Each structure stands twice: as C-alpha cells, then as structure tokens.
Amino acid sequence: MQKLRVTNFSCIKYADLETASLTILIGPQASGKSVLSKLLYFFNNILITLHNSAEEQLSAKELGEAIGADFVRWFPPSAWGARIFHIRFEAGPFEIKIKRKGSTTRLSDKIQVSLAPDIRVHYEALLLSVKTATETTRSQEFGQFSSKSWEISYKLRRENEGRLEGILGEAYVDFQLFVPAGRSWFTSVGKAISAFEHGGLLDPVTLDFGRLFTNVRDRARSGLPVDSSATEQRLRNQLTVKLFGGRIRFEREKEYVEADDGRRIPFSVLSSGQQELLPLWLVLSQMSNDIQSQRRKISPTMLYIEEPEAHLFPTAQSTLLDYLASLTSDERLRRSMIITTHSPYVLSKFNNLLKAGSLGFGADKRQAQKVNEIVPRISWLNAKRTRAYAIVDGTLTDILTEDGLIDGEYLDAVSGEISKDFLRLLDLEYGDV
Known part of the structure; x- marks a missing residue:
C-alpha cells in the first residue's frame, strides 16, 4: 500500500517497510518502532493537508520548505544521530525524499526535501483550482465567510480529495489516528x-x-x-x-x-x-x-496504535487484540492499522489469528465453523493483507514467512529465554541424577 525506506536516522540503521491492512512492528524498547510509525504519520499528514497548503497559496517550493520546517519540529535535530540520513516515502506514484545536509565530517541540522514530479504536477493543478475558485468568489462578491463561499470551498475540497484518491489508489489515506503509548496520562x-x-x-x-x-x-x-x-x-x-x-x-x-x-x-x-x-x-x-x-x-482510515497490550493481563490482551483484528478484517470498511509492540505474547496471538485465517478462509462450511468455534471469524487475519516486521540491532526484518505465518524461529528466540533459563536451573538441580 505505502512504502517507507529509512537509512541511518535516529536509532534506525536500515528499514524497508511496506504497509498492509495490518502491519505489526515488534522490537525492544527504544528500538525505533515509534520512529517508523511517526514517520508514516508525518508523511500521510502531508498528503492529507495538501488542500490546506493550497488554500494558504504556498508555491511548490514553499510547500517543500514548510515540510522541512515541520519535520524539524516533529523530529528535533538532537535526536537525529551523528550520521547523514536518507528517508523515502512512497504512496502510489507520489514520492517524498528527505535527506540530511552536510557531510560525514561536518553534519548539518538542515535537511533537503525532494518532491517527485507527480506530486508537483498534482499540487500545482490543485493550487490553480483553489486560486480560480477564490477569484470566482471575489468576482461574484461573496463574503469570505458567506454560506456560498463555504459551499464552493467544500465542493472543491471534496473534488480534489477524489482526484487524489484516484491517483493513489490503495495507498490513499483520508483520515488517520495515532494512539500513543503512555495513554493513562490522558x-x-x-x-x-x-x-x-x-x-x-x-x-x-x-x-x-x-x-x-x-x-x-x-x-x-x-x-x-x-x-x-x-x-x-x-x-x-x-x-x-x-x-x-x-x-x-x-x-x-x-x-x-x-x-x-x-x-x-x-x-x-x-x-x-x-x-x-x-x-x-x-x-x-x-x-x-x-x-x-x-x-x-x-473514507480510507489509517490507525497507529502503540503498545495495545500495556498493563493488561494476557486474557484482556487477547480480547483486545481480537477486537483490533476485527477492525481491519472487513475490506469494505477500508481501515488499515499499524501496531507496535515489544510483547512476544502479542506476536503469538496474531500468529494464531493468521493460522485461523489460513484454515478458515476458503474452507467448506463445516471446517470454517470448527475454526470459528476456536477463533471468532470476525478476527481471522488474511496473510495477503498482513505484514510483520522485527527491529533487530537497528535493522528492520520481515518476519512473515511464505506460508503466511510469523517466523517460528523468531518467536522462539524472543520468547524462549525464560524457558532456557528454567531448563538450565533444572539441569543444575538434577544434573547429577
């Protein structure tokens, strides 16, 4: 649907991520999960607010400068790290690149923003349509805040959103919601x-x-x-x-x-x-x-949810994850979701939902009913519409296997340390027997 490539930014050494209806990111604390999800939110916000930029009469050059200023505000230079970074975001034919200026010996706190020709062409057409509508409103002497003026503006916004959706296809996002960790504060x-x-x-x-x-x-x-x-x-x-x-x-x-x-x-x-x-x-x-x-x-909606499992008992986690999976299972609702977690339990739960989907989707009625008795059908996951990634030593790794399940070796690695320690203690206790 959308693609994000990050090199040497903050704690991320390299990440090549493609979103799906459900995208799962797992990794230790402070590994970069939040960085990646917030970058996606940032870039989608640019596309969602293009019409606002046109209403402000920003030229294409000024749009790039505004994006750069917002990036520095969202991601302060003090957190960039001591390297030249490259970030590339793709949504359909649209592409936005951000690069840190300077050299390896002399870093800068300034960045270079590059907008692909497709974005520029679309934005300049959008800018022209807004200018034309504004001039029409003035020539007919509608007040800036008159109902007719608002009607023209609203209609133009809807038309341009429809045009953008036609260009981006499945990569189009009309509304997004980011639910951060630490929610108890609210x-x-x-x-x-x-x-x-x-x-x-x-x-x-x-x-x-x-x-x-x-x-x-x-x-x-x-x-x-x-x-x-x-x-x-x-x-x-x-x-x-x-x-x-x-x-x-x-x-x-x-x-x-x-x-x-x-x-x-x-x-x-x-x-x-x-x-x-x-x-x-x-x-x-x-x-x-x-x-x-x-x-x-x-309208297509993107949800970003950090650590849904926080402070919940495993049975409550399971109930919540079933519900979250159900929000993306119906393609007609046009919802996609990015979940970040550091819990192997969450990963195992989603693996069960993937397995239920592989057994239930396309099965005969009797088989599907048996699967439904174990895992509610509304929560089954389709592997073709799911992505799962792990961050290991600053590098993003795809952990969804060809058979549509989460890599068993990775699951064993992240959840097996406690079991290994227990087995070693048993060996110590009974080793002489």
Missing part, C-alpha cells in the same frame, strides 16, 4: 491538555491525540446519541464489561465505571491497565459511531 489529566499545547512539552502526535480524546470525552458528557448499529453497539458493550468490569458512564462532570455490583469507580482510581486502555477504547468507539452515522462512502 485519563487523569482531563481537560488540562490545553495547558500543554503552547509549552512545547508534548510532541505534535501526542497533542493531536490529546485534542481528539478531549473532544470525545466532551461529546460523551453532552449525552449526544450514539448512532451505531444495534449489533455493533451490543458487541462493544459486551467487550467493555469484559475489559473494564462494568459500563463506562458519563454524567456531566462525573466519569466512572459502573460495576455489576453497583460500585461507581472514578476514572482516576481505575487500575493502571484500565487507565491505559480507556483513551484507546473511547476513541475507537467514537470512530466506529462516526462511520455508522455518516451513512455514505467510507
């Missing part, structure tokens, strides 16, 4: 997120999520009706009870989980795992509601 901070916006204390990705989560909480407090199908709402309610031990409630300034025994547990005293899960759960629920309420053509 559960406790509440509306105070606004206090951090101007202090430079949070990176742009975290701020984006904070604003969205604040909006979701406000909508929940307002009591706006939920517009999702009864089946989907019932499923989410069941999962909510399973994961949180009760129903999530909002009453004006009160937010709590109502347990089956009548206890009301404020968000601030939920378990660490529940506080970490709550922002992710509420945002995904709201996104599903919005899709149901639109009742129109579904």
Whole structure:
C-alpha cells in the first residue's frame, strides 16, 4: 500500500517497510518502532493537508520548505544521530525524499526535501483550482465567510480529495489516528491538555491525540446519541464489561465505571491497565459511531496504535487484540492499522489469528465453523493483507514467512529465554541424577 525506506536516522540503521491492512512492528524498547510509525504519520499528514497548503497559496517550493520546517519540529535535530540520513516515502506514484545536509565530517541540522514530479504536477493543478475558485468568489462578491463561499470551498475540497484518491489508489489515506503509548496520562489529566499545547512539552502526535480524546470525552458528557448499529453497539458493550468490569458512564462532570455490583469507580482510581486502555477504547468507539452515522462512502482510515497490550493481563490482551483484528478484517470498511509492540505474547496471538485465517478462509462450511468455534471469524487475519516486521540491532526484518505465518524461529528466540533459563536451573538441580 505505502512504502517507507529509512537509512541511518535516529536509532534506525536500515528499514524497508511496506504497509498492509495490518502491519505489526515488534522490537525492544527504544528500538525505533515509534520512529517508523511517526514517520508514516508525518508523511500521510502531508498528503492529507495538501488542500490546506493550497488554500494558504504556498508555491511548490514553499510547500517543500514548510515540510522541512515541520519535520524539524516533529523530529528535533538532537535526536537525529551523528550520521547523514536518507528517508523515502512512497504512496502510489507520489514520492517524498528527505535527506540530511552536510557531510560525514561536518553534519548539518538542515535537511533537503525532494518532491517527485507527480506530486508537483498534482499540487500545482490543485493550487490553480483553489486560486480560480477564490477569484470566482471575489468576482461574484461573496463574503469570505458567506454560506456560498463555504459551499464552493467544500465542493472543491471534496473534488480534489477524489482526484487524489484516484491517483493513489490503495495507498490513499483520508483520515488517520495515532494512539500513543503512555495513554493513562490522558485519563487523569482531563481537560488540562490545553495547558500543554503552547509549552512545547508534548510532541505534535501526542497533542493531536490529546485534542481528539478531549473532544470525545466532551461529546460523551453532552449525552449526544450514539448512532451505531444495534449489533455493533451490543458487541462493544459486551467487550467493555469484559475489559473494564462494568459500563463506562458519563454524567456531566462525573466519569466512572459502573460495576455489576453497583460500585461507581472514578476514572482516576481505575487500575493502571484500565487507565491505559480507556483513551484507546473511547476513541475507537467514537470512530466506529462516526462511520455508522455518516451513512455514505467510507473514507480510507489509517490507525497507529502503540503498545495495545500495556498493563493488561494476557486474557484482556487477547480480547483486545481480537477486537483490533476485527477492525481491519472487513475490506469494505477500508481501515488499515499499524501496531507496535515489544510483547512476544502479542506476536503469538496474531500468529494464531493468521493460522485461523489460513484454515478458515476458503474452507467448506463445516471446517470454517470448527475454526470459528476456536477463533471468532470476525478476527481471522488474511496473510495477503498482513505484514510483520522485527527491529533487530537497528535493522528492520520481515518476519512473515511464505506460508503466511510469523517466523517460528523468531518467536522462539524472543520468547524462549525464560524457558532456557528454567531448563538450565533444572539441569543444575538434577544434573547429577
């Protein structure tokens, strides 16, 4: 769908990544998983906001300069490392390259941004259409904020989005959502997120999520009706009870989980795992509601979820991963997802879902039903629409084998250390027997 190639950037020595409906990145802490996912988010943001750049009347040259300035803001030079780096992003025929200026003996904090001819041609046509629409609005003496002016602008934006989707095909992303690690902070901070916006204390990705989560909480407090199908709402309610031990409630300034025994547990005293899960759960629920309420053509969405397993017991992890897999299993919903993890358990769980898919998809009704009794069909994964990578010593490695499963040797390597130690202790205990 999309491709990202990174050389000598931050802690990444080399990475050649291709996204799919579900892309899994595993590696130790501080290995570069977040760097890669945030780079993808950054480049997709460029394409999503092209129309905004045209409305600001930025020339193609100024667009490149703006991209460079944003890159430095998102990825501070102090974190680049002591090497010349190259980054290349591809979405269909569109290609964006970013290179650090300088030499190996004299590094620079400046970068060079290169836009492929296809992007330039598209952007210049977009810029011309926006200029023409602006002049038309002025010539007909519509006020800048008149309803007619907004109507023209909205129609033009939709037309240009349709044109961009036609060019990029499956690589097109209309909306993206990045759910960072450390989410429990948002559960406790509440509306105070606004206090951090101007202090430079949070990176742009975290701020984006904070604003969205604040909006979701406000909508929940307002009591706006939920517009999702009864089946989907019932499923989410069941999962909510399973994961949180009760129903999530909002009453004006009160937010709590109502347990089956009548206890009301404020968000601030939920378990660490529940506080970490709550922002992710509420945002995904709201996104599903919005899709149901639109009742129109579904736009391609990219989800980035860091460490979904954080602070959760394995059975809760399994339940959550089943749900996340179900979000990408229906091609009609046009969702893709990138998950980062350092948990071998998460990798093993996805391997089970891949195995279920290989046995169930295309099987006869009897066989498919047997698989469904073990793994719900809605969570089966198709290997052709899945990618799995591991970061080892700064290098990204493809760990999905030709038979559509995650490399068994890698799974054994990352999960076998504890077993090896235990066997060595047994040898020590019974070695003389």
